[in-house]
Amino acid sequence: MRPTEVDERWKEWATPKQAEAIDAVLKHGTARAAAKALGITQSNVSEKIKLARKKAARNGYAPEHDMTRPVPDGFITKGVSTYYDRDGKAAGQWVKSSIDQDRQRELLEQWVESVSADIPRLKPLPAPEVKLNDRLLNMHVITDYHFGMLAWHREGGANWDLAIAEQMLIKAFRHMIQTSPPAESCVIAQLGDFLHFDGLLPVTPASGHVLDADGRFPKIVDVAVRASRAIIDLALQKYKHVHLVWAEGNHDTAGSSKDRVWLAALYENEPRLTIDQSAKPYYVHQFGKTMLGFHHGHLAKPSQLPGIFAAEFAPIWGATEYRYAHCGHLHHKHELRDYPGMTVDQHRTLAAKDAYSSRHGYAAPRSADTITYHREYGQCWSATTSPEMVA
Structure with a gap:
């Protein structure tokens, strides 16, 4: 896992420990180096970042899937519908949310x-x-x-x-x-x-x-x-x-x-x-x-x-x-x-x-x-x- 695979915005939905793991990878360049700096295992670093990424997606943020409109605090994304133009670019999107x-x-x-x-x-x-x-x-x-x-x-x-x-x-x-x-x-x-x-x-x-x-x-x-x-x-x-x-x-x-x-x-x-x-x-x-x-x-x-x-x-x-x-x-x-x-x-x-x-x-x-x-x-x-x- 390298910095290009980690999104700093995930910290908006991360726990303090998960945010710490994200910062360590962004700073040290790899999950292995981040784990060494934090004094934990590489799998632990990867799991923390994985959980933060999942929580960001549940709240409507997953750019790799064209989900860039997170819902407000206190809500959770219920569904996202995206339609594309002839060139395959996102032309519009509906975001459904419910109370968390x-x-x-x-x-x-x-x-x-x-x-x-x-x-x-x-x-x-x-x-x-x-x-x-x-x-x-x-x-x-x-x-x-x-x-x-x-x-x-x-x-x-x-x-x-x-x-x-x-x-x-x-x-x-x-x-x-x-x-x-x-x-x-x-x-x-x-x-x-x-x-x-x-x-x-x-x-x-x-x-x-x-x-x-x-x-x-x-x-x-x-x-x-x-x-x-x-x-x-x-x-x-x-x-x-x-x-x-x-x-x-x-x-x-x-x-x-x-x-x-x-x-x-x-x-x-x-x-x-x-x-x-x-x-x-x-x-x-x-x-x-x-x-x-x-x-x-x-x-x-x-x-x-x-x-x-x-x-x-x-x-x-x-x-x-x-x-x-x-x-x-x-x-x-x-x-x-x-x-x-x-x-x-x-x-x-x-x-x-x-x-x-x-x-x-x-x-x-x-x-x-x-x-x-x-x-x-x-x-x-x-x-x-x-x-x-x-x-």
Whole structure:
């Protein structure tokens, strides 16, 4: 590989290491000389440049094929049609592009981080003065809440819109914390799909399925933010320590990462609240001898979770005796599954059934769970909250 075979423009789409390999070949004349200068193998240099070249082509830049019109950042080339004149020269070209979901998510996260500095910080709330049990932790599970979904009682048995969803969440959460033991610590486990969809269009992010939506996306976000703050403040009023898990779901893949950033900025001055900022869709919290793992359930089956958590969080796995994983996604509950080393629990949703769920015969009851863990002995108490209990 020589400099004449390497295009410096490939660096626009290359990783830092790939760009380094391109510069080395351009400077030293051959892949072998570049490899020697970089202290790596020649095949490694060639592979890095090959990957950069492929990424440039995916973005619409491959001059050897008359593709010289790259698409903007956040998009990916879907197809290129070129027509030629009698002399075989390119006379015109159509470039089709589509959204690059991974890059769009990166750009969104970068934007959220950049504007989070302007979010006004809340003042800390006073800690509860009552005596609390420092050996207990209450975990309140909210999953698949689907803010922004629209449901009709004649299709799914119950109505669901933004107003109903906001009132239900606050009433249910208040009931959950009022009826649970006087623990000193709390985990709010929001297990994903808090929002029904992830952008201005009411479609699922991955497949583009059209969804029944109540209102415009900015309005949905406004209500969801207000409800989120309400349940966090309720928890801070009862518990001395609150840990928040805001999991990624398949309906709000980008929105969940945004929510974690703005919540951390908003409550930056609240020393009694911690927020899991993991960029991976697997989250963990340790309480004494107990390990609590969380995953929405869209990327791994229950049987896979023990292995994933053992590998991803080996130090916590090794330091605990009682291990529990919690997931949602399917909107119905399975009995506790005891796998080697970990028990997996799948949770129901409080949300009503939309037209899709109703037409496919999904008939699980609606509920949310509170589970109490002892610092030394693991799970010791649980309770269920249903819509009927807080109506």
